[in-house]
Amino acid sequence: MLNVTNISVTFNEGTLDEKKALNGIELEMAAGDFVTVIGSNGAGKSTLMNVVSGNILPDAGDVIIGGKQVVHLPEYKRSAFIGRVFQDPMAGTAPSMTIEENLAMAYSRDKKRRLKFGVTKKRKDMFRDYLKTLNLGLEDRLSAKVGLLSGGERQALSLLMATFTNPNILLLDEHTAALDPSRAELITSLTEKVVRESGLTTLMVTHNMQQALDLGNRLIMMDKGQIIFEANGEEKERLTVKDLLQEFQRIRGEQFEDDRAVLG
Amino acid sequence: MFISMFGAVESGVIYAIMALGVYLTFRVLDFPDLTVDGSFVTGASVAALSIVNGVPPILATLFALLAGFLAGCITGLLHTKGKVNALLSGILMMTALYSINLRILGQPTLSMLHETTIFKQLGSFWSVTGIDNALNSLLGVFGLDRLPSTWAILTVMAVVTVIIKLVTDFYLKTEVGLALRAIGDNKRMIRSLSANTDNLTIVGVGLSNGLVALSGALIGQLGGFADVNMGIGMIVIGLASVIIGEALFGTKTIARATLAVIGGAIIYRIIVTLALRVDFLETGDMKFITAAIVIIALVAPKVHQVQREKKRRIQKRKQLGGDSHA
Numbered sequence: 001m002l003n004v005t006n007i008s009v010t011f012n013e014g015t016l017d018e019k020k021a022l023n024g025i026e027l028e029m030a031a032g033d034f035v036t037v038i039g040s041n042g043a044g045k046s047t048l049m050n051v052v053s054g055n056i057l058p059d060a061g062d063v064i065i066g067g068k069q070v071v072h073l074p075e076y077k078r079s080a081f082i083g084r085v086f087q088d089p090m091a092g093t094a095p096s097m098t099i100e101e102n103l104a105m106a107y108s109r110d111k112k113r114r115l116k117f118g119v120t121k122k123r124k125d126m127f128r129d130y131l132k133t134l135n136l137g138l139e140d141r142l143s144a145k146v147g148l149l150s151g152g153e154r155q156a157l158s159l160l161m162a163t164f165t166n167p168n169i170l171l172l173d174e175h176t177a178a179l180d181p182s183r184a185e186l187i188t189s190l191t192e193k194v195v196r197e198s199g200l201t202t203l204m205v206t207h208n209m210q211q212a213l214d215l216g217n218r219l220i221m222m223d224k225g226q227i228i229f230e231a232n233g234e235e236k237e238r239l240t241v242k243d244l245l246q247e248f249q250r251i252r253g254e255q256f257e258d259d260r261a262v263l264g
Numbered sequence: 265m266f267i268s269m270f271g272a273v274e275s276g277v278i279y280a281i282m283a284l285g286v287y288l289t290f291r292v293l294d295f296p297d298l299t300v301d302g303s304f305v306t307g308a309s310v311a312a313l314s315i316v317n318g319v320p321p322i323l324a325t326l327f328a329l330l331a332g333f334l335a336g337c338i339t340g341l342l343h344t345k346g347k348v349n350a351l352l353s354g355i356l357m358m359t360a361l362y363s364i365n366l367r368i369l370g371q372p373t374l375s376m377l378h379e380t381t382i383f384k385q386l387g388s389f390w391s392v393t394g395i396d397n398a399l400n401s402l403l404g405v406f407g408l409d410r411l412p413s414t415w416a417i418l419t420v421m422a423v424v425t426v427i428i429k430l431v432t433d434f435y436l437k438t439e440v441g442l443a444l445r446a447i448g449d450n451k452r453m454i455r456s457l458s459a460n461t462d463n464l465t466i467v468g469v470g471l472s473n474g475l476v477a478l479s480g481a482l483i484g485q486l487g488g489f490a491d492v493n494m495g496i497g498m499i500v501i502g503l504a505s506v507i508i509g510e511a512l513f514g515t516k517t518i519a520r521a522t523l524a525v526i527g528g529a530i531i532y533r534i535i536v537t538l539a540l541r542v543d544f545l546e547t548g549d550m551k552f553i554t555a556a557i558v559i560i561a562l563v564a565p566k567v568h569q570v571q572r573e574k575k576r577r578i579q580k581r582k583q584l585g586g587d588s589h590a
Contacts (some may be wrong), residue, residue, distance in 0.1 A: 053456070075455055075456070076455050077458070077460075079455065079456050079457060084456045090450075091450070091453060092455055097526070104439070105443060105446055106457055108457070108459075110458070113442075113459065114438065115439070116438055116439060118442040205538035
């Protein structure tokens with residue numbers, strides 16, 4: 001479903017600050033794969049995500065989604081078939097618009113936007129059914145402004161908005177990192193449920209190793225713009241946080257430098 | 265008094281169309297668009313030139329709308345494709361339009377006094393109905409002796425403005441309109457929901473300036489002339505209308521907000537009329553008064569909030585028991 005081949009990205013090329021953010025990344029995801037990506041700060045996780053979503057154009061390499069070359073498509077065109085949840089709970093929803101209006105905008109993702117009412121009776125019923133799956137009582141607050149919701153509720157809504165049109169790819173960019181632990185847990189379990197039920201091909205970046213182990217069927221570890229470790233299926237099931245840290249030390253010969261990754 | 269109030273409401277209803285345009289950019293798109301000062305005059309100039317050259321007034325007015333739309337689109341292009349700062353792209357366009365307007369007019373002021381304007385046509389239709397006599401004799405009962413010469417302009421323009429308001433309301437609730445509103449609210453989100461934010465912004469700023477130019481064309485025909493300087497400070501007048509309206513009538517829904525903007529535009533005109541009756545104020549002071557209104561409307565709520573917060577803290581401190589630390 002997603003093929004990333006030989007992607008290289010260099011920031012500030014030709015200056016003292018030159019940084020190779022991605023160096024020949026190769027990643028192949030079959031339909032229904034759920035890949036979690038870990039790595040320390042500056043490893044290139046977010047850059048990889050931005051290359052897939054179209055925020056960053058790579059120097060070289062291909063991004064193929066569902067057999068279609070998309071590397072030259074601008075972000076807004078690509079996002080017709082990519083759903084995305086950002087780290088910032090405020091980033092995925094429009095605060096001064098209502099819940100139903102936000103959902104209507106997400107519903108238009110893969111369709112041409114027309115001069116017809118965005119929120120109709122029929123759509124309201126549909127939105128209500130989707131919101132019920134969140135179990136947050138949002139189905140009774142369709143006409144409430146999203147700005148009134150808590151961070152956790154907004155992130156849950158963002159997750160729903162990113163997924164309910166069944167995009168080819170779902171990108172989760174540390175989407176629980178800015179929430180308090182109980183809210184983060186809620187969003188994590190919602191993510192697990194949504195991805196399992198809809199079978200979305202998912203790429204998730206996280207700082208939290210435990211979360212990376214709990215979710216998904218594949219795990220990759222990145223460092224200095226390269227994928228340095230990969231575990232699939234049963235092999236991943238058996239991994240622990242300790243294994244991952246040891247693995248990092250064995251490959252790189254240095255300590256994994258990020259406390260957040262271990263502490264959560 | 266009644267007659268000057270009547271005039272204020274009459275022109276207020278027309279200026280409301282301009283205020284709706286300003287609302288579209290300033291509030292919906294969150295794009296402080298200064299093109300308005302230029303596109304208002306462009307509207308008046310295009311209409312005046314067309315009418316003087318024998319184009320039917322209704323068509324001339326539509327030309328004006330189209331010219332404003334184009335001017336707005338260029339501002340939008342500068343900002344989105346040219347990556348020019350929003351304020352600067354408006355200022356650049358406004359400056360360029362000054363010369364363009366002068367070229368359109370051919371002279372600083374173009375008179376339409378001897379031409380058939382849209383309102384003169386309207387007046388000849390209207391006089392057949394006899395509504396003026398009915399209304400004026402009704403008012404005469406209340407002892408008003410100086411009565412407006414015609415109710416045609418007020419009535420018809422009120423209907424036109426309300427229709428524009430309703431169309432705007434509808435537009436902002438369509439799938440396209442929702443995306444447009446999201447640009448002003450959370451641009452990153454709507455881009456990740458596959459909306460072409462550049463094109464939407466360009467069309468949005470275009471529509472806004474189309475309305476502004478339409479308003480300019482009508483004001484020009486109402487006054488019987490187009491002047492290259494008639495747009496100076498127009499954006500501040502638009503802002504004043506939007507802010508006054510929002511403060512008085514609220515913004516809970518789109519329909520409410522657009523109604524508030526119309527109300528704000530009319531009330532602004534009434535304020536101006538009243539201010540001009542004050543002895544020591546001159547016509548030239550109007551811009552200052554307008555700026556002062558906008559400044560007060562922008563600053564007062566913040567000052568009020570800070571004061572309230574201060575009071576709350578003092579009270580809280582007292583409750584918690586006599587700590588004299590201030």
